Amino acid sequence: MFTAFDNFPALLIWLPLIGGLLSFLLKKEGMARIVSMASSLLSVVVVVASMIYAKPEHALLNQVSYAWLHGLGSSFSFLLDELTKTLCLLTAIVFPIVLLVVKKNQYKNEHIFFGLLMLTQCGLMGVFMAADALVFYFFWELALIPVYFLSSIWGGEKRIKATFKFFIYTFIGSLLLLIGILYMYLQTEDQSFSIVSFYRLQLTAQQQFGLFFLFFSAFAIKMPIVPFHTWQPEAYEQAPTPVTMVLSGVMVKMGVFGVIRWLLPLFPLAVKEFNGPIILLISVGMIYASLIAIKQDSLKRLIAYSSIAHIGLMAAGVFALKDIAMQGVILQMFNHGINIVALWVVADMIEKQTGVCKISELGGIATKAPVLSVFFVVAAMANIALPLTNAFVGEFMIFNGLFNYNPWIAALAGISIILSAIYTLNMIKNVLYGSTNSVTEGFTDASTTQIIVFSILVSFILTIGIYPEPLLNVIKTASSIPLFPFK
Amino acid sequence: MNKFVFLIPVLPLVGFLINGLGRNILSRALVSIVGCGTLIASFLLSLLVFREAAAPGFVPMVINYFDFIHAGGLDIKFSFQVDQLSSLFLLIITGIGSLIHIYSSSYMHEETVPHFARYFAYLNLFIFSMLMLILGANFVIMFIGWEGVGLCSYLLIGYWFKNNDYNNAAKKAFVMNRIGDLGFLLAIFWMLSQFGTVSYLELFPQVSSASLYTITCITLLLFVGAMGKSAQIPLYTWLPDAMAGPTPVSALIHAATMVTAGIYMIARSNVMYSMAPHTQDVITIIGMATALLAATIALKQNDIKKVLAYSTVSQLGLMFVALGVGAYTAGVFHVMTHAFFKALLFLGAGSVIHAMHHEQDLTKMGGLRKYLPITHITFLIGTLAISGIPPFAGFFSKDEILTAALQKNPIYYVLGVVTSLMTAFYMFRLYFLTFSGTFRGTDHQAKHLHESPVAMTMPLIVLALLSIVGGFVGVPSVFAENAHLLSNFLNPVLGSVHSTSHEVVHLSHSTELMLMGVLVFLILIMIFFASRKFASYQPSEKEESTISKFLANKWYVDELYEALIIKPIGHVASFFNKVVDTKVIDGFVNGVGKSVQYSARQLRLLQSGQVGSYVLIMVISLILLFIFQFFWKH
């Protein structure tokens, strides 16, 4: 049994799973928090260790495969490569931060809450590392279901409607994905779900077109790109903040990841056929989402629409099929995870203290809470990709790739840069500046825990913004496999 | 020497960190010492760098620090370039920056210590960004500084963040800059895809191989960036609003340094611009139009800082004219002299505002000569300098621009002269309204009128001296052969520019002297008019003419933008938000759900609950099945 744990992918799957199951059992006050914190911190250690020790050539450290549904040709197998490492690092980092943020929050049945949270982490890790289509699907759903329960039990007022919509929406996508996977499975020569057999498959253009849309709809809904996005603002608004952080920080990257890992290598003919219209759709969608963000009065909905625009840029970057853009996207997935969690931290603090998240009702917080304000400004500047913040590097690379694909598309997508400045600065102005009112009169500044969270996030934002080289080195090779069919 | 070049920007950054993080711990004196000290130190370093760059046999050097973005065929290094142009700008920025820091330590004394520290932190961060912009050895590093100064400008305009008008002004500045930045960014991508590099030393030698179309597009896009940063039509309206910031900030950022970044950028890429005649024409026309438009608006403004702001826009326009006609040295020369006298004027205005208890309305001033002697003298020097009276600094630089414009096209020259005359008129209007006549403010203000402390007058005196002698580094060849020190100094960077100006009309020295004399005479007439009208000004109830109302309202450009751009975008956004997103897209999504629910409700009626009916349906179905199977077989 011990041999099952001696490599990195196995550890990353089992750690959160065991942490989660243990949390379910520990009903004593506070124990579940400690267990989940411990397991998520261990995950960080494991991921970092994997980035240092597990070089691509160490196959034994990077792959694991358990016999599972042998008769079906599916095995429980995982693979840790450069692309996966970046996303696992993000997943591993986000969870301790989320747990730190909710340190003071009280939840009913908190052992279930934290257990579900850890199961989500397990699902996310599984999605990113799966080297078998059925396992990928399995974890795709495993990541979704705990989130459904978390939101519908601990969410806001309209949680039932919002989470139901979220669930049905993503579930439709998942089922289409499943149909696609089963079709592919039936086409394989050795009747296997393994990613290698899928990659080997030679499909006709006609087959690829159909399958492309089955897979793409699942990923497009998850990201989400306009017009599949309406579940997102509601879900973000109604889900409890830690869940929103996980959703927006990590989960939406599942869609982008799916495109990179599955869509591009499997259906190159279809991608070449459709990438033009898709990029155009996404670019228009980015402007659309940014314009809507300008009109939002709810802090949470504003961040949600801003996220749609930013994720859109990543999706466009993927479909540009350029090395530089692909690496930028992988970097930007990590950056966006950090930045949006930072914004949620602020939104959560403000909502917790004042009880409102309507931008028009806030104001003057800078007078009362300078530390929070500085952090908010840094996070907002990272959100609009100011140079020397992490997002600049990622978006610079993406835009560069987009420009090489088509200058006009780059210019069109670039308009969202201007619009993002408008809504972000509006948000800052109305929340932080101006004079205090009855809502913000008694606002107090960040506590020590929160300052720790801030420092962690800001150090990520600035370090990657100033010296992105270490992370870029990790993802340097990650673009070659997905783009191989297009070379 | 290159070992400590990195210290020049890093020192202000350290100052920023100390003041920013220690804002609650440090005392006021310590904040000033850190803020000014770090900057003075980097000024001294800049002097060393400048001395080296001025030495004969100097070759431009590039210092690489680390790989900034090295991925997928992209190799952008974090590196600084020291050459004549950057060392000159280093001196201007750190020198004037130091003076303004010292001035600020006194000007901002009313602020509480944490805010005082915040102010200095922002100011140091600005200097850091500006130095990045200047020192960067490629366009990406320049862009880092470019957006960095935009951020600092935003933070400093909105420094008094309780006032929402100021916040709006700050936002406007940032957004308008962002529009320009998009152009800059696209130009960078274009250069990357065309030449594979954005490093100056690697890029410029390759430029000649590119097509005219490419070069024209790249240079135009870069110029869009410059329009935003240097406040040219159509992106100039943020600069007058930016006067919401503290006055030293206006002096430093919105007059002397940041707004000249566009000129620096174009001068830096002069190799490309010289190859793109169409772009040069665009720059000249836009620069000229901006210069004229801003000058007319400045004639009718009553806010002391607004006059200076429009005057800045106008002078920036003249600098772009210089760049457009290929006289890069003249442009840079005017940047330098303008930095001296405009900083001086703004700081003088700050001193007046300080004495007047934050009163900025010219109609409520007057007769301040008695109370503010030093401010008065220095302000007068600044006014003479900007008006172009010899031998003050502005005369030489402006004359060089006008001469270059004349060589290109007499129309530019005439328009330039008109701008200069208006400049002289509105600047002396400002001067007379402020300093001569009788005091028109309240008694309370009159009682407290006082000259500013040494920390504020000392920078004024230094800048006044610079405004007097600053022009002599560029003495035209009319007076003395080969006496244009600046031109000789900048020649290695800007020298190769005379290639395209093949239609140059060479002026004889006598014509040039005559034109100069006529211009100075006309300017003196303008000053005379101004003194007649405003030296003993008393507010009157006279109805304003249509034209002056039009000018006082800034040609209604803000209203035009509001109606043509901002409102429509707002309507479109509202339409998307209220109709498309909620009704169409979400309506469709919810509609699918609702139709499922509806059909379920209808189908439910089939379930009567009567056992008999179920059995009946079962039997009928069975019979149908049998019949079906029976006929299917045959």
Next chain:
Amino acid sequence: MPINYYIFLSIALFTIGIVGVLTRRNAIIIFMCIELMLNAVNVLLVAFSKMHHVAAYALDASTTVGTEAQLFVFFIMVVAAAEVTVGLAIIVMLYRNIHSVDINFLNRLKH
């Protein structure tokens, strides 16, 4: 006797059963009709069993062909007996609850 007679008898019984189930509202009558249908099948099974067995016996005296059907009949009778027990119990409970054995009152699942 020709096999047809058995088939006609069985069909007649089965049809009576179906019609009874469909038309009557009294649960006990319906119940009886179901029994009738079961027994119609039984009759048919026994008849066919006999027919096949006689045919096979003529060729080979030791054959057991056709006897399986009679086993089924016993199964059906056992199941019917079990059904009667449960069914009658339900009907008794029904009567206790609503004081009627009319199936038209059994529509509470609708609501």
